Amino acid sequence: MKVQVAIVGAGPSGLLLGALLHKAGVDAVILEAKTPEYVLGRIRAGVLEQVSVDLLDTVGVGERMHREGLVHGGFELCFGGARHRIDMKRLTGGKQVMVYGQTEVTRDLMDARLAAGLTTIYEAADVSLHDFDGPTPRVRYRKDGATHEIECDFIAGCDGFHGVSRASVPAGAIRNFERVYPFGWLGVLSDTPPLAHELIYSNHERGFALCSMRSMTRSRHYVQCSLDDKVEQWSDDAFWDELRRRLDPAAAESLVTGPSIEKSIAPLRSFVAEPMRFGRLFLAGDAAHIVPPTGAKGLNLAASDVSYLGSAITEYYQERSSAGIDGYSQRCLRRIWRAERFSWWFTNLMHKFPETGEFGQKMQAAELDYLVNSVAASTTMAENYVGLPL
Numbered sequence: 001m002k003v004q005v006a007i008v009g010a011g012p013s014g015l016l017l018g019a020l021l022h023k024a025g026v027d028a029v030i031l032e033a034k035t036p037e038y039v040l041g042r043i044r045a046g047v048l049e050q051v052s053v054d055l056l057d058t059v060g061v062g063e064r065m066h067r068e069g070l071v072h073g074g075f076e077l078c079f080g081g082a083r084h085r086i087d088m089k090r091l092t093g094g095k096q097v098m099v100y101g102q103t104e105v106t107r108d109l110m111d112a113r114l115a116a117g118l119t120t121i122y123e124a125a126d127v128s129l130h131d132f133d134g135p136t137p138r139v140r141y142r143k144d145g146a147t148h149e150i151e152c153d154f155i156a157g158c159d160g161f162h163g164v165s166r167a168s169v170p171a172g173a174i175r176n177f178e179r180v181y182p183f184g185w186l187g188v189l190s191d192t193p194p195l196a197h198e199l200i201y202s203n204h205e206r207g208f209a210l211c212s213m214r215s216m217t218r219s220r221h222y223v224q225c226s227l228d229d230k231v232e233q234w235s236d237d238a239f240w241d242e243l244r245r246r247l248d249p250a251a252a253e254s255l256v257t258g259p260s261i262e263k264s265i266a267p268l269r270s271f272v273a274e275p276m277r278f279g280r281l282f283l284a285g286d287a288a289h290i291v292p293p294t295g296a297k298g299l300n301l302a303a304s305d306v307s308y309l310g311s312a313i314t315e316y317y318q319e320r321s322s323a324g325i326d327g328y329s330q331r332c333l334r335r336i337w338r339a340e341r342f343s344w345w346f347t348n349l350m351h352k353f354p355e356t357g358e359f360g361q362k363m364q365a366a367e368l369d370y371l372v373n374s375v376a377a378s379t380t381m382a383e384n385y386v387g388l389p390l
């Protein structure tokens, strides 16, 4: 098979890039190791910046998002037994975010791809990347007992943190920057009404908690937990009790509990690989970087990477210019490092860090007090939360 672009990975990055390239008339195929059901089974964050909403609209998949998504103009910070609202809309001159699950974004992109008759090869085993340092890269994979080869102009590595793309780059050509946090998030999805109209991020001496939502009847909650914890150790009751303890009395009182429909523990990590281009191979999304979920920047960064990559590749074919391709890595990394900084800062502000002790807690309390009482500080927070411009 011969195509212009081979995309590895059918998560949000690969699917959105596929949609952008299709819109620009560039021919691409997507190779995905798992089944569509497996891809849709992963529960992830659900806050879209305006930039991401606009991109989904551009490729024509925004209809259900605008119908079912919840537009939020603010969020709450809970500490010292009380909640304080950050009025993002007012502080940023009208910007808001869209609360719409990543699973739904993925489903909408998958449906649109299917409707347009575009090729996605699911259950592609042993994907391997070849010759991307020359003019004719190749991608090989196995399916139904046979080995297949795709010849292409470019490879887009959209295969997540554990994918083959970043691992295919020679060790001397890539640098990794990483911070692993000493705790995880235990998340519970439940068919219960959300606690409040907006998200609540709570800093508590027992640890961080987050009250989020997927709709007016489905909630997503998290509590900071130990990396040694096992999901099986956490009964639903134990989870709800712990969450309640980490909220202010009024919120704790109004929390509606119910059986979990999904429960999982995720570690927290900050990670960036530099550069993001190696000859004719480009990394995008989680293949190149990870943010801790505090602030929900993961999907939004994936969206901005593929927006830059889609434009760069389109420019190459339409204008015979490699300027976009040459500038891809630097352009992405500027936005990535700023989102990494915000996610790292918000994580440090809100979690219990055993090693920093009481002094660390006092510093967090002072910073939170400053944050909610200074227009300058709340504006900085709001501006980052709604997303920095592309």
Ligand code: APR
Pocket (backbone or CB within 6 Å): 008, 009, 010, 011, 012, 013, 014, 031, 032, 033, 034, 039, 044, 045, 102, 124, 127, 158, 159, 160, 161, 162, 163, 164, 165, 284, 285, 286, 287, 297, 298, 299, 300, 302
């Ligand atoms: N061959 C083919 N596909 C692969 C391979 C491989 N060797 N390895 C991984 N994949 C697939 C995975 O099965 C997955 O479907 O690549 C896809 C990568 O998807 P994601 O991990 O969702 O990454 P990305 O599309 O970049 O999305 C970023 O996901 O983790 C969140 O917070 C993050 O919201 C952000 C988003």
Ligand code: PHB
Pocket (backbone or CB within 6 Å): 044, 045, 046, 047, 199, 210, 212, 213, 220, 293, 294, 295, 296
């Ligand atoms: C979620 O709804 O899953 C979510 C929301 C906001 C975050 C992280 C996760 O910062």
